[in-house]
Every structure is written in structure tokens, then in C-alpha cells.
Amino acid sequence: MKQINKGIICLLSGMALFVSCNDEWDAHYDRNGSVPQVSLMDLLRNDASLSTFTQIVEVTGTDSLLVSNQTYTVWAPVNEALINVDMTDRAALERLVKNHIARYTNPTSTQPGKYIYMLNGKRMAYDDAESFNGTSLEDGNERAINGVLHKLRDTIPYRYNFYEYLSVYPEYSKVYEFINRFVEKRYDASASVGTDSVFVDYNPMLYSYYYGIGHIDDEDSLYTMILPDNAAWDKAYAHISPYFTTYNANEAVADSIRDVQTGQAILNGLTFRGKVDDPASKDSLVTVTGNVIYQTSRYFAPYTKLDASNGLMYLAEGDLILDDTCTWNKEILVEAEYLNGRTTSTSTSAYVRNTDVNSAVQGVSNNSYLEVTNATGTAEVTFEIPQILAGKYDVYVDFVPPVIDGVALAEEKTRLEFRLVYPRADRNGTSNISRDDDDDPDLIIGGDSVGDNKVKTLKVWSALELPAANYYDGMWFMDENNSTDDVKVRTTLRIRTNVKASEVNVKYRRRFRVDRIRFVPVP
The missing domain is CATH 2.60.120.260 (Galactose-binding domain-like)
Structure with a gap:
């Protein structure tokens, strides 16, 4: 349900963007009748300076979109910007392509700062007529029958959301696997038609209003999150797990209860709403789960700060500072x-x-x-x-x-x-x-x-x-x-x-x- 609603929101936003950005653009081509009768894919294939990006589009199967009747905007990096791309990493190639294509026509005359949703759901915007999301344009506004092509001097930096970052980097696999263990299939009545039942993934660890840690996979949300690597997770787990010792006649059940409760205790202190760029300037901070942290400078001090597409990440490498009596072992x-x-x-x-x-x-x-x-x-x-x-x-x-x-x-x-x-x-x-x-x-x-x-x-x-x-x-x-x-x-x-x-x-x-x-x- 959540994914479908999000898609509707993006669609409506895109339609509004399409209407507002294209009046002047379409009026120009209506006057001189110069809209080329070629697809975006044709434009890419005919430009030798974009051959590497063209190859990536084809490898990922995205070429089927760029020859369709739907309208897209492509920001294509020149070959020199893609020299170090691993052409064997299919997942990385798909991330790259979806980070450079958006629905609808988005010319350089688009109002600077106005959000454009890329195919991966990430929000980007023109800085001005010569720069898009911090990347300079070499050429722009090359029109195709199904959209417009811009040429970039470099790739658009890919910013992971929290969930993506945890899933991509193996050193964060333990926190990712713990979060993911709660995924369940739920029937989606709104998407089900007749006898065709549609089920969607639902993770209460992320989406529950009362107990979830936040929609850290959602591009439209904004959080600050501390991400413990495997060593930090293990150290915190060893410290906390004895406190959740419990009895069950089935020892495996007792161990499972302790494992789940320990993992949740760790996560309860990691996520905050909004971007916390300078924690030391705050007298206190409240986690998504309602815990109040008072020693904010100490709590964030040793971590590396990194931009995420939906907020700020603080990378906890090797050690995790948790105020026990603020987050899990409370009075x-x-x-x-x-x-x-x-x-x-x-x-x-x-x-x-x-x-x-x-x-x-x-x-x-x-x-x-x-x-x-x-x-x-x-x-x-x-x-x-x-x-x-x-x-x-x-x-x-x-x-x-x-x-x-x-x-x-x-x-x-x-x-x-x-x-x-x-x-x-x-x-x-x-x-x-x-x-x-x-x-x-x-x-x-x-x-x-x-x-x-x-x-x-x-x-x-x-x-x-x-x-x-x-x-x-x-x-x-x-x-x-x-x-x-x-x-x-x-x-x-x-x-x-x-x-x-x-x-x-x-x-x-x-x-x-x-x-x-x-x-x-x-x-």
C-alpha cells in the first residue's frame, strides 16, 4: 500500500512538473515545427561521446524505456566520466542509469531548486541552467520525439538512502539482516483486481508508527541515522544481550527472544527525525522511538558523517556509543x-x-x-x-x-x-x-x-x-x-x-x- 501511494504522489508531482516546465518548451516547437522524429535511444546511439553510457543503458535493459512512447529526460555523462565504471556489476550499473533518467520533459529552463524525481525516486534539481544537482552540463536541450537529452561532464554522485547503504556494503550486513528479518507479505486490496491477489512487502521495523525505527528506505523522508558496522554491532550485542536473558523450556526459543530484543535495543538509539548536522549544538535529541539523548556531542563524536539521499548518516566503525539508561536500560x-x-x-x-x-x-x-x-x-x-x-x-x-x-x-x-x-x-x-x-x-x-x-x-x-x-x-x-x-x-x-x-x-x-x-x- 505504501509503495503504491508513494508512486501516485510521484506521478502527480511529475505531472505538475511536466505542465509547468513544458508550456514554453512546447510552444517553441509548435511554432517552428522542429521536433525531431527520433527517440532518445537514437540520440544516444548517434553520439560517439556517449557510447559508454549508451552501452550501460542497453546492458541494463533501460533502452526499452527510451524507445517507448512515454516521455523521459536523460542526463548522459560523457565517456571520460565513466572510465572507472565496472561493466560487470549489474546492480551498480542499474543504480547509475536510474540516477540519470527522469520521467517527463525537464529542460534547462526548469526553475532552479525545483525537485525532479529520478527513476530511482531520488530528488534532484537544477542549480542553474548550466548545472544539474552539482554536475556541470556540457550541452543540453537536445530534443527527441519522446523527451530531451542533456550531456553531462561528469556523473551525478549517487547518494544512497540508509537502507540502500546497509544493503550494498557487506561490512554493515548484520544490522541490515536484522532489520530485514521482519519483512512480511501483506495483501494489497487496492492493487488486487478480481481473482488476481497482489501482495506487497511490509516491514514493521520500518513502518510501524509506534515501534518502528523510521522509513529509512523512503526517499521522501528525512532522517539522521547512526549506522554500526559489523564490529560495532557485535560489540554492542555482547554488552546488551545478557540483560535480555530469559527462560523458555525450549532453549532455542529463549535464545531467539534474547536475540530479537537485543537487536531492537541497539536500533532504538540510532534514528532521529530530520537532518542533525551539528549534534553538539543540541541540548538534547529525541530518537524516532522516543528516547531522549542528552550528551549529544559524546553520542556522535567518533563517527564519520556522510550525506544520504534522505538525510545524514553517521558511520560507527568498530564501536557504538549507546547511552544505556537513555535508550534501552531505562529507569x-x-x-x-x-x-x-x-x-x-x-x-x-x-x-x-x-x-x-x-x-x-x-x-x-x-x-x-x-x-x-x-x-x-x-x-x-x-x-x-x-x-x-x-x-x-x-x-x-x-x-x-x-x-x-x-x-x-x-x-x-x-x-x-x-x-x-x-x-x-x-x-x-x-x-x-x-x-x-x-x-x-x-x-x-x-x-x-x-x-x-x-x-x-x-x-x-x-x-x-x-x-x-x-x-x-x-x-x-x-x-x-x-x-x-x-x-x-x-x-x-x-x-x-x-x-x-x-x-x-x-x-x-x-x-x-x-x-x-x-x-x-x-x-
Whole structure:
């Protein structure tokens, strides 16, 4: 569908260009009646200085276009410009030819800077009447019955788009093969007629709005992309893949999951919208996948910058700089007031409370928190912790002090216990870790003085190492058959009061106020 729509756009653009550029041109030939009755291919074959380009046109089968009734413009390089062309490289020859031919008549009187779409979809323009896309014209406006021929002193430099560059140079084969592994055939209803079904290639890695890395194969798009060569890819892969360790009874499936998630983690930090010519001048940059990069000068510093036909490439040769905690190993935040993934015990009540500029406690995340209470027993709430990786985390819980409800409650306090349930790496199922020491003063929250009205942060665990990832990647979410209800093993954090019956209303209350939970990666 996308390719067909793009073709329609190009066709309409070309038709508009044809009309605007050709009024004066056609009027001239209508007046003097001097339109030659020869084809563009005849013009090429009759010019000895263009014999090499003519041979390339014939080898690639493009001669059938230049003798047809359709109208084309040819910018033909002279023989001297093609001395070093490898006549045995068919793919390179096809790239060269399509880089020098466009549909419709485009004389040198075309307005400078106006885009002309070549046969390969790349956009080019006259700099002036004597230069086209940076290449000088030796002669121009030789008319044929099916178009016009211009003669160039040199070849038009071929600028690859990102996808082409990755496909052509073998040192970038690993990132290219990873992107390409997701190509699928999709039925195209608009192109299918009767019983003739048309299927087109679709790659969600490129075209998905929410999870794709960008239309890096599209000449009409504009991006900046870091391209890791195979050595850089391997180095990044070795660093990242252990974090996506997972369990599956079928070891090959587990390895496949880790492979896909690692590759996506690398790609998530590579593509940016528009042309970023001077990254160091930016305070921050946002990737196509929504990740914010702050140390922009460091992030791009060692790379070689190269023009692409649809943006700017930065070539990462041998090493790839990824800000881990910005692109893939990010801090996990769970806002307590969000209902999704939150459960309470039977007799526990949980109320979402809001704050404003007049509240006694300022700095509450999202200006909302969860008040958890139980009048008859233990107050208990459990939160799902999404997208956990296999690695180390500092685990924090932020609490709102009781003074939020008035000075009379400022000294109210409670004792808490925590229990984290997480997946195992050696077999299906979970392990757990608890923190519930009655004598640990750090597990007591509240009891503050009247003036102490800041959000309180409790560090529950330091450098807690989790053995397996509980992570669901973009490709999984793109499958319409998957939903969060299909998640079998979940990572959860339970928070509850640890108050004996004899202590209720004497030393402690069975009530607490949770702002948010934070899992901060430890390098």
C-alpha cells in the first residue's frame, strides 16, 4: 500500500512538473515545427561521446524505456566520466542509469531548486541552467520525439538512502539482516483486481508508527541515522544481550527472544527525525522511538558523517556509543495512582488523592498519590513492575508524609514490609525476596515534625540483581494476537503494613501514602 501511494504522489508531482516546465518548451516547437522524429535511444546511439553510457543503458535493459512512447529526460555523462565504471556489476550499473533518467520533459529552463524525481525516486534539481544537482552540463536541450537529452561532464554522485547503504556494503550486513528479518507479505486490496491477489512487502521495523525505527528506505523522508558496522554491532550485542536473558523450556526459543530484543535495543538509539548536522549544538535529541539523548556531542563524536539521499548518516566503525539508561536500560517508574497492574487485599481500601499548589506537601509526582488503609487488618497493595531486565537495580519507593492531611496527623507513622516476586532464569516460575525486619528503623515511615513536609524516599534494596528479564518488545506488541493479558509471569512488588494488633493506634497506624516506585539501573 505504501509503495503504491508513494508512486501516485510521484506521478502527480511529475505531472505538475511536466505542465509547468513544458508550456514554453512546447510552444517553441509548435511554432517552428522542429521536433525531431527520433527517440532518445537514437540520440544516444548517434553520439560517439556517449557510447559508454549508451552501452550501460542497453546492458541494463533501460533502452526499452527510451524507445517507448512515454516521455523521459536523460542526463548522459560523457565517456571520460565513466572510465572507472565496472561493466560487470549489474546492480551498480542499474543504480547509475536510474540516477540519470527522469520521467517527463525537464529542460534547462526548469526553475532552479525545483525537485525532479529520478527513476530511482531520488530528488534532484537544477542549480542553474548550466548545472544539474552539482554536475556541470556540457550541452543540453537536445530534443527527441519522446523527451530531451542533456550531456553531462561528469556523473551525478549517487547518494544512497540508509537502507540502500546497509544493503550494498557487506561490512554493515548484520544490522541490515536484522532489520530485514521482519519483512512480511501483506495483501494489497487496492492493487488486487478480481481473482488476481497482489501482495506487497511490509516491514514493521520500518513502518510501524509506534515501534518502528523510521522509513529509512523512503526517499521522501528525512532522517539522521547512526549506522554500526559489523564490529560495532557485535560489540554492542555482547554488552546488551545478557540483560535480555530469559527462560523458555525450549532453549532455542529463549535464545531467539534474547536475540530479537537485543537487536531492537541497539536500533532504538540510532534514528532521529530530520537532518542533525551539528549534534553538539543540541541540548538534547529525541530518537524516532522516543528516547531522549542528552550528551549529544559524546553520542556522535567518533563517527564519520556522510550525506544520504534522505538525510545524514553517521558511520560507527568498530564501536557504538549507546547511552544505556537513555535508550534501552531505562529507569522504571510506576506511579502508584495508576490502576493498571495494581491490586489490593480484600479488606484494604485504596484511594487516589490529588495535590495542588496549596497542599502541605509539594513535589508529589504527577500531583497524585495513593492512600492505602485498612481499618480491620493489614493494609496491603501490590504493583506490577513492567519491562524488567536481567541486571542490577536500586529499588526506591517514594511516600507522601501524613502531614498532607493536616498538622494533627504529622506524627502518624507505620512500619512496612516489602516483597518482590521476579522470574527465574533456570526454570519456569518465580523467586522472591522480602524486607520485613521489625527492628529496622528505615522501614518506619511518618512520625515527622510539623515542618518536615517533603516526599520521603525509602531505598528498599541496593544493587538488587535480578536473574531474568520480564520484558515484552515492540515486535511482540505489534502482533494483534498479543495483549498484556497474555503475560504469564509477572514481576510484582508488594507493600504492606507490618503492625501488630497491640501496636495499632498506640505506636502505629495501618495506613500509608505511596507516590511512586522507582527501579534505577545500576551500571
